[in-house]
Amino acid sequence: MRLPEGDIAIIDRAADLRGRSRTDFVREAAVRAAEEVLMESTLVRMSAEGFESFIQAVSAPAAPVSAIVASLGRRAPWEKSTAKR
Numbered sequence: 671m672r673l674p675e676g677d678i679a680i681i682d683r684a685a686d687l688r689g690r691s692r693t694d695f696v697r698e699a700a701v702r703a704a705e706e707v708l709m710e711s712t713l714v715r716m717s718a719e720g721f722e723s724f725i726q727a728v729s730a731p732a733a734p735v736s737a738i739v740a741s742l743g744r745r746a747p748w749e750k751s752t753a754k755r
Contacts, residue, residue, distance in 0.1 A: 671696075678692075681695060681696060
């Protein structure tokens with residue numbers, strides 16, 4: 671694959687930040703992009719009963735997740751005052 675020097679420089683910088691070779695970085699990015707495209711165009715088939723179960727599951731009220739509720743009740747680290755009063 672032939673790329674402009676500017677593109678190679680960006681890829682190399684990102685690969686270095688991830689501790690990967692250029693080849694591994696590009697391969698992983700290309701595979702990830704290909705998977706996204708395939709997932710967008712994949713047809714999902716299910717029985718009428720399966721579809722009804724799916725609709726019921728996604729239509730049901732969401733249940734709170736205690737860990738998330740607890741984290742929303744805490745201040746963010748950057749909101750805490752470091753100065754003593």
